[in-house]
Amino acid sequence: MNAIGIQLGIVVAYLCLALVIGLLAYRVTERTAEDFYLASRSFGTIVLLFTTFATLLSAFTFFGGPDIAYQSGPEWILVMGLMDGIIFAILWYVIGYKQWLIGNRHGYVTLGEMLGDRFGSMGLRGLVAVVSLFWLFPYVMLQQMGAGAALTGLTDGWLPYWAGAALVTVFMIVYVVLAGMRGIAWTDTLQGAFMLGITWVAALWVLDAVGGAGAATASVADSNPEFLALGSSVYTPEFMLSTAISIGFGVAMFPQVNQRFFTAGSKTVFKRTFVLWPVLVVLLFVPAFLLGTWAAGLGIDANIDAGESVLPILLNEYTPVWFAALVIAGAMAAMMSSSDSMLLSGSSYFTRDVYRPFINADISDRREDLLGRIGVVVFAAATFVASLGQPGTLVEIGELAFSGFAQLAFPVIVALYWRKTTLTGMYAGIGGSQLFYLLARFTSVVPATYFGWNASVVGMLLGLVLTVGVSAATSAAADERHSRFLYGVETE
Structure with a gap:
């Protein structure tokens, strides 16, 4: 079997594994909106921690982050570490814990539902939903763009961009429609743990191939010496802080993240997860972004502005075909974890905060459940069509969405x-x-x-x-x- 066949076989096999888990979850999922959207508020510490973790392991993290480090240097670790490791951990408690207490008491499913009930306003409920859906659209589109770019880079251009984006779109539609929040959380736990481990293995494999961390860093010093000095024309204090603040606060308002504040099974579960969070994200960001930095010194040629991503090209150069494909498969599965969570949350915002209050207040739980699944298909198809135009880089689109939510x-x-x-x-x-x-x-x-x-x-x-x-x-x-x-x- 040729290299491209091996690569695509591994990617499809991994996606199918995620689909099998979704089918298992479908068998135990109740046909109610609360179970479909929140898994009946039953998550334990490990599942809540890793489903939030995997939900944020998007194309912005896996491909956008290394691309920034490749172009501008490794200080992006500080930006993302500050954002996810500190700011979001604080907001997890300040916003999330209070939200969990209120949601647990009154049975809220969405942020708009909670605010609309407090202020006695369907208009406010609808406004929060419309704003959230508006900014969610480009971020779902970003995942499809990332998948298309990743598969094109992995196969050296054999698989066109549109086909890669279409592949992930089809899988995530089928998966979300079947699995709901419970299945998403199960696969998130598997994928989060897998990606954490495989990213470290990838970093160590590349370092072994080039002669170690010293040799990789020396090559960066020769080609891009400014990367080894803190601060640059790009990484000004104002840029780093404002970006970290925008992203950190934006993450807390992302529907797919914010909704997880409602899912903890107990107070103890919630508190444990936000304490463990900073450790988990720093363990991922360090190797991922250093790979992008080392790629600049190793002479990897990636046209980021044209939609290419450096990580697949680097792995193709320094690791075996099967391993590069495994990493990309895992990254695509992580992107699918982000996308399916976004689609699920977007569906809940539409059905709970737009359709139910403004169109049909008497809709049954079973009918709302069906409407939510139909909404997933429509939203994913629309973002796929928009992604074909590649309206910006992964980082530009991600930052736009983060800041809008912030x-x-x-x-x-x-x-x-x-x-x-x-x-x-x-x-x-x-x-x-x-x-x-x-x-x-x-x-x-x-x-x-x-x-x-x-x-x-x-x-x-x-x-x-x-x-x-x-x-x-x-x-x-x-x-x-x-x-x-x-x-x-x-x-x-």
Whole structure:
């Protein structure tokens, strides 16, 4: 069998293994919306930790991160380590624990449902859903782009970009429609553990092939000496901090991550997972991003701006065919873990926060479950069509989505902790920050940077000021229900 046949065989076999796990989960999944979307809030420590971990192991991490390190140096480890290792761990507790307590008490499935009930507003519920679906679209598309680029790089161009993207799209549609949250979590646990191990093996294999870490670093010193000095024209303090803040807060608002705050089986499970989180992500980021850095010194030629990714090319050069294919298969499965979680959450936002309140409030659980599965197919097909145009690099699209979601964070935090937050304040905070960020990214009306800080951070601060200021100047609406949240109640 030729090399391409081996590579594609390993990739398809791995995806089929994930599909088998999904079929097993389908057999024990109840035909209710809560079980389909939240696995009946039953996750233990290991499953919750690894399903969140694998959900974030997207094309942005596996291909975008090494690509940045290849182009600009290894300081991206600090950006992502700060984002995931510190900022998101803190937000996991500040937002997630409070959200779990409230969701466990009232049975909420989505963030919009929780906020809409607290403020007595279907409009706010719909706004949160629409904003979330808007920013979710490019991030699902990013996974399909990553898969297409990965398979093209792995097969040296034999498999066209569109075919790779189509392959992963078909698999993730079938998988999500069958498996639901329970199956996704089961495969996430397998894939998260596998990718953590295989990334370290890949790094050690490449180092062995080139003569060790010293030789690899020396080659970087010869070709890109600026990579070995902290800071550069790219990695300014303002860029690193604003990027880390935008990504960290954006992760906490991603539907597929935020929804997992509702799934812990107990208080103990929730607290254990956020303590273990920083260790897990740093163990992944270090070898993945160093591979991208070493690739620059080893003379690997990857045209990142044209959609190529350096990791498949590097592995093809320095590891056996079967191993390179195994790593890419695992990375694609991890991307599928991100995509299937996004599709599942996007479906829940549509059915729970758009269809149910605005179209048919009397829909049965079984019918909502069916509608959610249909929504998965439609959303995935639309993002696939959009991905064929490759509207930007993986990093550009990922940063756009992260920053868009980050605009929701401060209004949500204020609502969770300040009793005097009003519906008008929430509309002002969410609407104002979203409008500001959209104008900054898609027009020249608003500057994109402010003394080195990106517009995302400025928009977040604007959202905080508007939420607090307008809430302080307005009265609570008649339908607001402060009792739905735990203000002044012992929550430990």
